[in-house]
Amino acid sequence: MxxxxxxxxxxxxxxxxxxxxxxxxxxxxxxxxxxxxxxxxxxxxxxxxxxxxxxxxxxxxIPARLEATRRRATGQGEAVARIEVTLLQPRADGTWAALLKPLRKVRDGETLRFAADLSAVVEGRGDGQAHLRFDRPWDAVERVLDREGAMPLPPYIAARRAADAADxxxxxxxxxxxxxxxxxxxxxxxxxxxxxxxxxxxxxxxxxxxxxxxxxxxxxxxxxxxxxxxxxxxxxxxxxxxxxxxxxxxxxxxxxxxxxxxxxxxxxxxxxxxxxxxxxxxxxxxxxxxxxxxxxxxxxxxxxxxxxxxxxxxxxxxxxxxxxxxxxxxxxxxxxxxxxxxxxxxxxxxxxxxxxxxxxxxxxxxxxx
The missing domain is CATH 3.40.1780.10 (QueA-like)
Known part of the structure; x- marks a missing residue:
């Protein structure tokens, strides 16, 4: 068909x-x-x-959508950019598959920093996703998500409004x-x-x-x-x-x-x-x-x-x-x-x-x- x-x-x-x-x-x-x-x-x-x-x-x-920052040295000092991260699923190697916006500006080996001193290293990319390794065990990551994360609304809703407390x-x-x-x-x-x-x-x-x-x-x-x-x-x-x-x-x-x-x-x-x-x-x-x-x-x-x-x-x-x-x-x-x-x-x-x-x-x- x-x-x-x-x-x-x-x-x-x-x-x-x-x-x-x-x-x-x-x-x-x-x-x-x-x-x-x-x-x-x-x-x-x-x-x-x-x-x-x-x-x-x-x-x-999971309230799987988080804001992160990436820092990169430039000729004028340090540039700071915001990255939207949506966690997808754990992988067998202990990393998490995630959607990053914008993914094209992130490089392997970079560190993304979240709230509450949580960070993750980008260990690889493929199929439009990044593979993140967090610096803390999952239960600690989950506590941060519970406090800071937003519900990952479907694209056809997210395009019309941002997730909020009601979600x-x-x-x-x-x-x-x-x-x-x-x-x-x-x-x-x-x-x-x-x-x-x-x-x-x-x-x-x-x-x-x-x-x-x-x-x-x-x-x-x-x-x-x-x-x-x-x-x-x-x-x-x-x-x-x-x-x-x-x-x-x-x-x-x-x-x-x-x-x-x-x-x-x-x-x-x-x-x-x-x-x-x-x-x-x-x-x-x-x-x-x-x-x-x-x-x-x-x-x-x-x-x-x-x-x-x-x-x-x-x-x-x-x-x-x-x-x-x-x-x-x-x-x-x-x-x-x-x-x-x-x-x-x-x-x-x-x-x-x-x-x-x-x-x-x-x-x-x-x-x-």
């Missing part, structure tokens, strides 16, 4: 730069193979059944636990305590997995033939307990519904070898496109994704490309908000007319719950 097969027109004003408040007040497009329903995330319990299981990514976003809470899920991501699993940002209580009351179960989302999730697809695209690798883990919970739900006839494409990519990776979910730890670069055989996923909660993106290809694999583009056209007409801080969708690929409760039935469920 061609990259152009996944293009659509998106007005700039539909790109969200702030989340809905409260979180679960965001809109939600419920989509099976028939007419979509325009709902809100707070309506989610009415669309799920007792025994369904939501798979949650418990990664925690420390807004760009983190309420169940974030395992530090390591530099981008949020954004479908999960719609969940708040009230929604979780309503889902539990409905009889919905939860399983936690971990996929540390990297900045590569925002890299554009440049290959015209999508088969030539290579995904970035991200570290993840499906524990023995998580695999057992997911397997038990499927055996009992419940649906396994990842919250977000990160959780979906991870559990599908863990199901590749045997065709059934199994414990798994490692780096995944799974690339899901139309024709993919889903082995662990029955439905998906996700946001609205960029044109020509790997995530649009993923949801097209689940729902069908033409169906997905029709849903996005509907979302644009109805003025849904797109991308990380935008609205949500509940994708039900196996649903037919009989599985869609009437609005009256859903209203009755909400009033009872």
């Amino acid at each position: 061609k990259l152009s097969d996944f293009d659509f027109d998106l007005p700039d004003e539909l790109i969200a730069t702030r989340p809905a408040r409260p979180r679960s007040s965001a809109r939600m497009l419920v989509a099976g193979p028939t007419t979509p329903a325009d709902e809100h995330v707070s309506d989610l319990p009415a669309w799920l059944a007792p025994g369904d299981r939501l798979v949650l990514n418990d990664t925690k976003v 420390r809470e807004d760009y983190q899920t309420i169940w974030a636990e395992r530090t390591g991501a530099v981008a949020a699993p954004t479908a999960s940002l719609h969940f708040d305590a009230a929604l979780m209580d309503a889902l539990r009351a409905r009889g919905v179960a939860f399983t936690r997995v971990t996929l540390h989302v990297g900045a590569g999730t925002f890299l554009p697809v440049k290959a015209d033939d999508i088969r030539d695209h290579r995904m970035h690798a991200e570290w993840g883990e499906v524990t023995e307990r998580a695999a057992a919970e997911i397997a038990a739900t499927r055996a009992a006839g419940g649906r396994v519904i990842p919250v977000g494409t990160t959780a979906l990519r991870l559990i599908e990776t863990a199901a590749r070898d045997t065709g059934a979910i199994a414990p798994w730890t490692g780096e995944t670069d799974i690339f899901i496109t139309p024709g993919f055989e889903f082995r662990a996923t029955d439905a998906l909660i996700t946001n609205f994704h960029l044109p020509k993106s790997t995530l649009l290809m993923l949801v097209s694999a689940l729902m069908g490309r033409e169906r997905m583009l029709a849903l996005y056209a509907h979302a644009v007409r109805q003025r849904y908000r797109f991308f990380s801080y935008g609205d949500a969708s509940l994708l039900l690929p196996g649903a037919g007319n009989d599985s869609f409760e009437s609005r009256a039935d859903r209203k009755a469920v909400r009033e009872r719950g």
